[in-house]
Amino acid sequence: MKLKKLCAILLASSMVLSLAACGGSGSEPKQDTAAEDTKEPEDANTDTADAAEEESGEDTAGDEAGADASGETGSSEENYYGGLVPLDDADDPITYTFFVRDPGVVPADNNPVIQKITELTGVTIKFEFLVGDLDQKLGVMIAGGDYPDVIFAGDAGSKLRDAGAFIPLEEEIPKYPNLNAMYGNVLKYLTQADGHVYDMEIYGTFQNDVTEVAPPFECALGFYIQKAVLEEAGYPEVKTVDDYFKIIEDYMANHPEIDGVKTTGFEILADGWRNWALLNPVQNLLGAGNDGAVFVNQDTLETSFFQISDDAHAFYQKLNEEYQKGVIEAETFTQNYDQYISKITTGAVLGFYDQNWNFQSAQDLLKADGKFERTYVAVPITNPGVKDGYLDKSNGIPSGTNGIGITVNCENPDRLLRFFDWLCQREVQDYLQWGEEGTDWVYSADGGKELTPERRAIVRDTARKRDETGLTLWNYCPKWQGIYTSDGMPCGTGESPDEYLASQSDYDKSFLEGYGIKYPAEMFSDPIVRAAYYPVWALTLEDGSPAAVANTKITDVTMKFYPRLILAKDEAEYESIWNDFLKEFNTIDLESYQTEIDSQIAQKMAK
Amino acid sequence: MSKMQKTLKRLAGQKVLFLMILPCMIYTFIFSYYPLSGWIMAFQNYKPAKGYSGSTFVGLDQFKFLFQDIEFWRSVRNTLAMSLMNLVFSFVFAIVFALLLNEIKSLGLKRITQTVSYLPHFLSWIIVCSLVSNMLSTNDGMVNNFLMAIGLIDKPVLWLGEQKYFWWVTTFSNVWKETGWNSIIYIAAISGIDQALYEAAELDGASRFQKMWHVTLPGIRSTIVVLLIMNLGWVLNASFEVPYILGSGLLQDVSQTIDIFVLKYGMSIGNYSLATAAGIFKSVISLLLVFGTNAVANKLGENSLM
Numbered sequence: 001m002k003l004k005k006l007c008a009i010l011l012a013s014s015m016v017l018s019l020a021a022c023g024g025s026g027s028e029p030k031q032d033t034a035a036e037d038t039k040e041p042e043d044a045n046t047d048t049a050d051a052a053e054e055e056s057g058e059d060t061a062g063d064e065a066g067a068d069a070s071g072e073t074g075s076s077e078e079n080y081y082g083g084l085v086p087l088d089d090a091d092d093p094i095t096y097t098f099f100v101r102d103p104g105v106v107p108a109d110n111n112p113v114i115q116k117i118t119e120l121t122g123v124t125i126k127f128e129f130l131v132g133d134l135d136q137k138l139g140v141m142i143a144g145g146d147y148p149d150v151i152f153a154g155d156a157g158s159k160l161r162d163a164g165a166f167i168p169l170e171e172e173i174p175k176y177p178n179l180n181a182m183y184g185n186v187l188k189y190l191t192q193a194d195g196h197v198y199d200m201e202i203y204g205t206f207q208n209d210v211t212e213v214a215p216p217f218e219c220a221l222g223f224y225i226q227k228a229v230l231e232e233a234g235y236p237e238v239k240t241v242d243d244y245f246k247i248i249e250d251y252m253a254n255h256p257e258i259d260g261v262k263t264t265g266f267e268i269l270a271d272g273w274r275n276w277a278l279l280n281p282v283q284n285l286l287g288a289g290n291d292g293a294v295f296v297n298q299d300t301l302e303t304s305f306f307q308i309s310d311d312a313h314a315f316y317q318k319l320n321e322e323y324q325k326g327v328i329e330a331e332t333f334t335q336n337y338d339q340y341i342s343k344i345t346t347g348a349v350l351g352f353y354d355q356n357w358n359f360q361s362a363q364d365l366l367k368a369d370g371k372f373e374r375t376y377v378a379v380p381i382t383n384p385g386v387k388d389g390y391l392d393k394s395n396g397i398p399s400g401t402n403g404i405g406i407t408v409n410c411e412n413p414d415r416l417l418r419f420f421d422w423l424c425q426r427e428v429q430d431y432l433q434w435g436e437e438g439t440d441w442v443y444s445a446d447g448g449k450e451l452t453p454e455r456r457a458i459v460r461d462t463a464r465k466r467d468e469t470g471l472t473l474w475n476y477c478p479k480w481q482g483i484y485t486s487d488g489m490p491c492g493t494g495e496s497p498d499e500y501l502a503s504q505s506d507y508d509k510s511f512l513e514g515y516g517i518k519y520p521a522e523m524f525s526d527p528i529v530r531a532a533y534y535p536v537w538a539l540t541l542e543d544g545s546p547a548a549v550a551n552t553k554i555t556d557v558t559m560k561f562y563p564r565l566i567l568a569k570d571e572a573e574y575e576s577i578w579n580d581f582l583k584e585f586n587t588i589d590l591e592s593y594q595t596e597i598d599s600q601i602a603q604k605m606a607k
Numbered sequence: 608m609s610k611m612q613k614t615l616k617r618l619a620g621q622k623v624l625f626l627m628i629l630p631c632m633i634y635t636f637i638f639s640y641y642p643l644s645g646w647i648m649a650f651q652n653y654k655p656a657k658g659y660s661g662s663t664f665v666g667l668d669q670f671k672f673l674f675q676d677i678e679f680w681r682s683v684r685n686t687l688a689m690s691l692m693n694l695v696f697s698f699v700f701a702i703v704f705a706l707l708l709n710e711i712k713s714l715g716l717k718r719i720t721q722t723v724s725y726l727p728h729f730l731s732w733i734i735v736c737s738l739v740s741n742m743l744s745t746n747d748g749m750v751n752n753f754l755m756a757i758g759l760i761d762k763p764v765l766w767l768g769e770q771k772y773f774w775w776v777t778t779f780s781n782v783w784k785e786t787g788w789n790s791i792i793y794i795a796a797i798s799g800i801d802q803a804l805y806e807a808a809e810l811d812g813a814s815r816f817q818k819m820w821h822v823t824l825p826g827i828r829s830t831i832v833v834l835l836i837m838n839l840g841w842v843l844n845a846s847f848e849v850p851y852i853l854g855s856g857l858l859q860d861v862s863q864t865i866d867i868f869v870l871k872y873g874m875s876i877g878n879y880s881l882a883t884a885a886g887i888f889k890s891v892i893s894l895l896l897v898f899g900t901n902a903v904a905n906k907l908g909e910n911s912l913m
Contacts (some may be wrong), residue, residue: 135875142655143879157779159877163655191812262746270856330743333857334767339740541879544652552871556678559856567857 083096084427087418095124096416097148098404099141100476104129107468113432113470123419125473134273135159147407149416152202154475155401158540161198166405167413168196176417178424180479181210188607189397199403200420202475205482207396214482214495216527217519219378219390220580221290221355223281226251227511228373229350235514237523238379241285241318248350249327258374261348265327268319269340269354270563275555277353278562282312287386289528292357292536293554294597300352301531303594307558308585311383313578316565323566333563347374364460372507380524393527401538405474420478429480432470433492445591448498449489456503459493519539533604536597550593557584649884669884679885684867685774685861689850690842692778698838700786704833705793706819719796724787732784732848739780740853743767767853770861792834793827800826832904840897843889865889866872 106127107114113244118124128148130137135155141147142163153160160166170187174180179200183190186206187317191199205213218442223244230236232254233247236551248265255263270278276290283306295306306312309577335343343349344362352359359376366374406413434441440455451459458464459471466472480491490496500519504512517523533539541548561581568574618625651662673679704724712718727735742749745763754760766772804822813821821898846867854862865885873882 017750133870136870138875139877140881161876275856329745330765330768334740334765334855336740336852543654544879544881548876549872549878552876556859556871560859563768563857565854 009060011209055600084120084431087122087422089415090120090122091117091539093118093122093124094412094415095126096150096200096410096419097126097128097171098150099128099148100132100152101130101154103131104472105463107472108467111467113435113468114473115117117423117428117432117470117473121419121422123415125477127472127476128387141165145409147409149410150359150404153238155540157199157401157403157405159543160405161192162543166198166409167408167410169200169406169417172196172413172417173197173200176421177318178421179417179478181208182206182424182480183210185407186396186398190304190400190403192400199400199405200478201398201400201403201448202478203402203481204394204397204398205396210485211480211482211491212485213394213396214490215393216391216521217497217500218356218521219380219524220392221276221359222284222378223353223381224359224376224378225351226347226349226374227377227507230377230379231373231511231514235511239381241315241366241386243383244351244379244381245318245322245327249325249348258348259346261346264329264343264349265351266319266322266332267343267349267352268328268332268566269335269337269358270333270559271335271337273338274358275559276355279307279555279558281353282309282315283384284388284390285311285315285381287382287389289389289392289530290535290537292539292597293551293596294532294536296536296601298531301533301599301605303536303597305554305585305590305594307554308582317571317574318561319566320568321452323324328566330567330607331569340583347371352378361462364462367460367505372505375508377511377520377523389528390527391521391524393526393529395529395532395534397532399535399538401540404478412439423473423477424480426480426484429491432479435469444498446498449493449496450499450502451493531605532607536601539597539600539604542595545596546589546592547596550589553588554585554590554593557581557588561585626826645812646883648880650886651880653880653883655879656792665880669880670888672881673884673888679865679868681860682865685850686753686843686846686864686866689774689777689846689864692774693781693846694835694838694842695776696782696833697785697789698831701784701789702827704786705790705797705827706823708790708794709797709823710815710819716730721787721791725785725791727784728788730784732852735780735784735847736852739776740767743776763887767855768857771860773853773858773861776853777846780849780853792830796827796830797823836900836904839900840893842896843893 009216018504028229035054071251114125134153138153138156138159141164142159147165149162151157151160157166170191173183173187183200183206185208186201187197190199190201192198205211217422223249225238225244229247229251230238232251236243236247238247240245245266252263252265257263268277269275279293280290283291286295286306286309288295288298293305293307294303295309296303319328332340341359341362344352344359345365347366356363356378363375366372378390380390382388406416410416423432434449434451435455439452441449441451444450458468474492482491482495483489484491490499497519512518512520515523521527541551561577561584565574565581568577647659649664650664650666651659652665652668653659653662689720698875708717708721713718743751743766745751748766750766751760753761755763762850764772768778782802800823804826805818808818808822843865850862850864851867851870854867865888869882869885872878873880
């Protein structure tokens with residue numbers, strides 16, 4: 001009797017479950033087909049729209065080419081590149097899928113620039129941005145052999161290379177004039193241990209005959225501080241950690257609230273892989289740039305673990321003091337990235353250690369609200385007497401870890417490379433970055449280039465920038481960066497001094513005047529041309545090797561102990577946590593990590 | 608001989624039934640047994656580019672690495688603790704909730720309560736964890752505001768920063784999200800109880816509480832045991848999202864579960880062999896748990912699954 005009832009219940013529950021499951025799986029394809037159904041007519045619409053635009057588009061393209069020819073009396077180089085000339089097989093549409101390791105949003109289908117590029121080349125790039133965890137995503141991709149056509153995986157690309165996901169490019173690149181001009185001189189640095197080149201680096205200016213490195217206008221990482229704080233303190237020189245927190249404390253005392261929000265002195269983001277605010281500052285205090293998990297003595301190339309140095313002890317003790325003074329709040333360690341960004345967006349955060357791209361969105365919002373005095377500037381904080389090493393001047397050597405690779409699943413790599421080569425024409429590059437002359441950009445008084453206010457407004461708006469300009473496409477494809485050597489013109493808006501100055505708000509101009517400098521980067525020591533190995537974080541460790549395990553452990557242990565050190569109740573507790581930290585840190589297999597890094601540095605320096 | 612013939616005859620008589628069960632067996636084989644062949648990875652230094660045949664065998668090295676790592680044992684402890692707390696509390700809450708719901712006389716109110724209570728089940732953990740972290744925030748968070756208003760604490764507590772609270776946070780996030788959903792089966796079981804039993808109890812003068820205790824609970828006892836056994840098998844799998852999303856460096860000692868450990872030291876650094884070894888470890892423990900509970904249930908005279 002009991003058994004029967006039990007069976008009945010089980011049966012009933014399993015039926016409910018399976019019904020639910022069937023309902024799920026049954027309705028899904030239905031939805032899919034529905035989506036496709038609605039999509040198709042839409043496609044048809046855009047097709048006709050495309051066709052209509054194609055005519056007008058070609059007209060303008062023709063006009064431009066004409067203007068180019070008449071306006072610039074066509075130097076031979078100009079003719080060689082030939083303006084926005086369509087590719088021969090532009091009427092044969094092809095789509096490539098492109099996975100990007102960054103979280104992001106795909107540009108709108110009706111993005112006029114990308115539409116025009118597709119029209120001129122026949123190539124559509126279908127971007128897929130990262131959702132969730134990159135390593136997981138790549139792991140799944142590798143396990144299933146399910147690769148898109150192109151992948152930009154950053155320093156996680158080594159996994160894909162080891163899995164044999166990429167096709168070798170060393171014999172392909174020389175076939176394409178623009179790609180060859182870009183990568184030809186640095187192929188040896190892109191060559192992996194097996195003798196093949198698998199990726200085309202997309203960030204940085206490499207040794208070549210077309211471009212040279214542009215000087216930085218701003219420092220891209222370090223201790224940021226709100227401009228209002230510096231203004232109120234009378235534009236002081238801020239050089240040490242003590243200086244930095246001193247003016248933050250003073251400002252906090254005078255302004256317990258900013259725009260109705262309680263003032264926060266210093267934020268430390270420690271969310272998942274965004275952990276540099278917690279882990280990195282000490283190497284900067286020692287005068288290094290953004291190097292990695294070891295400090296490298298630039299003269300002797302000796303490596304050491306700065307995490308357990310006396311400098312680290314002193315730095316985190318200082319942070320502990322600031323915590324006790326209420327400048328740092330404990331909640332900073334439990335918040336996630338979104339909470340961090342929204343907190344900065346309130347304008348009530350006075351300082352943080354970060355890299356500019358990471359809080360860019362918050363800064364953009366502050367600018368959009370007109371709160372320019374609440375935006376941030378990096379200051380050259382080091383230990384007393386140490387020359388700061390924040391600014392890089394590229395050595396023209398690709399890191400080997402910021403490349404896009406073409407996968408074995410790509411059916412027509414030749415056409416894709418031809419597309420990339422086509423994109424690397426100067427006219428196309430200018431079109432993607434600057435837009436059209438007159439409407440999007442103009443020549444400045446001293447002959448440089450600057451954007452029109454309309455275009456600047458578009459570029460400042462994340463959504464419009466994505467949906468109305470070609471910057472997404474530009475960003476993830478091979479591209480020229482720096483200054484064109486032929487005429488000294490900047491490749492992009494970010495490298496144009498005229499655009500930098502023109503885009504500054506009145507507040508920023510007076511801020512720079514207050515310091516008597518032209519660019520914020522002038523607060524720092526001159527940019528350093530880095531050694532060939534630089535940086536350590538870009539060295540790849542073999543999957544599953546003891547060095548890779550040790551590397552993960554180093555992050556794990558430091559992530560665990562630094563917050564505790566900062567939140568220590570008093571000095572005695574600080575010291576006891578520090579001792580625990582040393583103990584646990586030293587149980588890591590540090591030697592295999594250090595040996596591996598040392599040998600890789602030696603290898604790279606020997607190239 | 609005749610016995611075998613008899614068996615064959617019986618089998619032949621049931622061939623329609625065998626045909627009906629065949630698809631299920633194929634399904635189970637393809638999706639549950641065939642993938643087990645991948646366990647071979649755990650004994651290799653597996654590299655995806657080389658495949659099973661090309662990778663070198665390393666014996667029990669991966670297991671050695673796991674068992675020698677204190678972090679792994681911490682993860683095992685955290686997984687077990689969080690899962691068992693989860694199991695116990697979600698059981699108790701779901702059963703009590705079902706019992707109480709059963710006592711509501713107004714049918715409309717009962718339905719509304721039931722629907723509202725299982726809606727959180729359909730929210731993703733990302734959303735639920737954001738809610739939780741906002742509620743527990745020291746900066747104008749609901750829980751701290753409330754506790755301060757009634758005077759229990761005088762300054763905000765960093766709920767998500769202190770190790771001692773974390774297991775409770777995950778447990779009650781789970782309870783909040785799943786109680787309504789988990790109670791559905793009990794409500795179904797309760798509605799299957801013979802009404803005559805209640806009438807008989809009433810005639811005997813049983814109070815409402817006595818009816819719950821002596822009629823309803825025994826009526827769903829077998830359901831409870833079956834679900835307990837089934838859920839125990841999932842204990843080690845049930846702790847990834849919440850600790851992963853709400854955890855931070857501060858909490859690592861109590862928030863890192865086996866799955867998170869495997870993600871960090873297996874998947875993230877391309878050590879698939881280690882991930883597989885940990886998977887095998889989990890399967891073995893789960894099997895032990897299921898068989899153990901089953902045996903206990905048998906001993907106690909309950910219906911067991913096997």
